[in-house]
Amino acid sequence: MGGIGIDRSRLLLLIVFLGAALGGYAFIDLQILAAGNLTSMAVFAVEVGILALGQTFVICGGDGGVDLSVGAIAALSQVLLGLVLKDRLAWELGVLAALCAGAVMGLANGLAYAVLRIPSIIVTLATMFAFYGLALVFTGGINIDLTASPPAFLAIGQGSVIGLPFQVLLIYLPVFLACAYLQLFTAFGRGLYLTGTNDLAARLAGIGVNRIRCLTFVIAGVLAALAGVVSAARLGTARPDASETGNLLSIAIVVLGGADIFGGDGSVVGSVLATMVIAVVDYGLSYNNFNPIYQAGVIGVILITSVMAQNLVRFRARQRS
Amino acid sequence: MSASISRRHALALAALSGAAALAPGSAEAKSWTIAFVPKLIGIPYFNAMKEGLEKGGKDFGATIIYQGPTTATVEGQAEFVQSLINKHVDAVGVAANSPTALEALAAKAAKAGIVFYSSDSQVDGPDVALRVQQTDPKQLSYAVIDQLAEQVGKSGEVAFVSGGPTATNLNTWIGYMKDHMAAEYPGLKLVSIQYAGEDISKATTVTSQLLSAYPHLKGIVGVNSTAVPGAAQAVLTAGLSGKVVVTGITDPNTIRPYVNGGTVKSVVLWNPIDLAYLTVWGVVQILEKKPFSPDNKVPNLGNVKYFPDSKTLLLGPPMVVTKANVSLNF
Incomplete structure (x- = not known):
């Protein structure tokens, strides 16, 4: 189906979902389509959306690969960024430190998986606790106040460019394009697809399966750190307990985006659409004053429905042929 | 015929009241919309605050919106606060999960002409119009x-x-x-x-x-x-x-x-019902542009101190709960 790993019917389904959600909310209150509301949705989607882009690579790598630590990497990275900013060093240095830290944390995950042969779900469960723990140790449990940081830094999360939120236009969009290019047009992307679908075949074809999977964790780590930077700039605070929902929500988004949890199929395009669905549904529920207790449940229902709809379509297609 | 007239009448009335609600100067007939975002929803403490908010809303003429995250995260709170700002409520406030992380949103609210307040757990910064503190x-x-x-x-x-x-x-x-x-x-x-x-x-x-x-x-x-x-x-x-x-x-x-x-x-x-009740009173004072004095007579609560430097209303001294008064319902 489609290009490598891209499932067109899923993308179509997500677009229908998106239209239905927006249309439904607009039916209740047309104001939801106002620019202020749409940009708010986009702003809230960016951080978990970046986490989900990294998660996509890990899951597509196969062998049951998931990264449960992306939220924790975001938290620890933003704490390191906060410490640099607190010492009044250049903010660019802080951002660089955060991204490097993210890469190192991702590499630690990748090496533990590839060299020590520990299943990634165990590795990243352990590092999730470890990274959050370290973040608490570094801060003593206290949020780092970044509200007095240089305006150029805060603009990453609060500024706007030609009327659009800075982080949507100048961070999320370029990152998405880079990820799409990486997945669809490079040897790495093709190697990743083969690794995810059939790692024995990949190995026989001379692809460094472990190296590729290790690299997916590094990508997820760097992107998680980037999400941490954006979140710190948006809230003007570095928090050791940041992005706690991101660990699992990013996985839900990738699966909703059409990725096979066992590897291979899946695309960053699907993940982006799924991020938009989740963001719209989530924001619309709070905007329309729905009981928040149901929000988590609604996301679960969407996930199950989309998978079931997909199975139904596949089943029909198989019957016909 | 008479039915159609009365219908037209009703429409005109509706249009009028709609216009009244839109006109910023018509404070008399206006019911304020005050939103509160607790640290999280669904625990007895914040349920009690909700009760106090609604009691205050009834007594001081405000509609209360009570919305919040299901886990105590400031990201969740930020989402609710932003959507409430976009909804153009009259006032929005929080029991903050972080003192600094909502400062940017407080500034946004102030810019949109919305009163931003905190109660129970405070937000820093100059854009917070009121802080309501349970006890010292x-x-x-x-x-x-x-x-x-x-x-x-x-x-x-x-x-x-x-x-x-x-x-x-x-x-x-x-x-x-x-x-x-x-x-x-x-x-x-x-x-x-x-x-x-x-x-x-x-x-x-x-x-x-x-x-x-x-x-x-x-x-x-x-x-x-x-x-x-x-x-x-x-x-x-x-x-x-x-x-x-x-x-x-x-x-x-x-x-x-x-x-x-x-x-x-x-x-x-302290009594969270009273705390929330005082919060509604304080926010309504600000919305109606009535200044606080160092000592304020608040209906049902008595004398309440106000500290202008930190823009803080203080509920009062703590209360010790023992077997003697444990039957209080909150």
Whole structure:
């Protein structure tokens, strides 16, 4: 189906979902389509959306690969960024430190998986606790106040460019394009697809399966750190307990985006659409004053429905042929 | 014919009242819309605040929107606050999960002409129009330690069980508790501070671990509303009722069975219903552009102090909950 790993019917389904959600909310209150509301949705989607882009690579790598630590990497990275900013060093240095830290944390995950042969779900469960723990140790449990940081830094999360939120236009969009290019047009992307679908075949074809999977964790780590930077700039605070929902929500988004949890199929395009669905549904529920207790449940229902709809379509297609 | 006239009449009335609601100057007929985003929804403490908000809304002419995240995260709060700003409510406030993380949104609200306030757990910065403080945090923390020392005695090992490790108010109280212990009761030794989130069963687990790790433990302070009953349950299960003192900051509803059963002698708190009621009163004063004086007569609450430097309304001194008054419903 489609290009490598891209499932067109899923993308179509997500677009229908998106239209239905927006249309439904607009039916209740047309104001939801106002620019202020749409940009708010986009702003809230960016951080978990970046986490989900990294998660996509890990899951597509196969062998049951998931990264449960992306939220924790975001938290620890933003704490390191906060410490640099607190010492009044250049903010660019802080951002660089955060991204490097993210890469190192991702590499630690990748090496533990590839060299020590520990299943990634165990590795990243352990590092999730470890990274959050370290973040608490570094801060003593206290949020780092970044509200007095240089305006150029805060603009990453609060500024706007030609009327659009800075982080949507100048961070999320370029990152998405880079990820799409990486997945669809490079040897790495093709190697990743083969690794995810059939790692024995990949190995026989001379692809460094472990190296590729290790690299997916590094990508997820760097992107998680980037999400941490954006979140710190948006809230003007570095928090050791940041992005706690991101660990699992990013996985839900990738699966909703059409990725096979066992590897291979899946695309960053699907993940982006799924991020938009989740963001719209989530924001619309709070905007329309729905009981928040149901929000988590609604996301679960969407996930199950989309998978079931997909199975139904596949089943029909198989019957016909 | 007459039906169509009265229908047209009704439409005209509706249009008029719609215009009245839109016109900014017509304060008389206006009912304010005040939104409040608690740290999280679905726990007794914030349910009590909701009750107080609605009571205040009825008495002072405001419609209350009560919305919040299901886990105590500031990201969740930020989402709700932003959507409420986009909805153009008259005032939006929080019990903040972080003092600084909502400053940018407070500025956004102020820019949109929306009153931003905090109650229970405060937000920093110049754009916060009002802070409503339950009691002086120092007085409250000192009162808890006084209760602890009264029951434990002059010396012994004690431990704290708190909520989220980053919660502003909880960490402030812990700081004052430590100060007061060091200054007034040097014989009391703080051996551990544990964090159990806003979760009773986790507080039970954490306390059980403390009891086995420190067999000589003589007292436990629960710093938030879920830690005290959790700790009491652990002490009860371990068969240490009466041997290990449990006290702290929590509400009567949560702790009642343990006070009646004798595991807990006293806890300290303010009344969250009153706190929320005062919050609505204060916000309405600001919306109606009535200034505060240092001492304010608030209906049903009596005299309430206002501190202009920090824009803070202070509910009053803490209340000690014992077997005598544990039947209070909140």
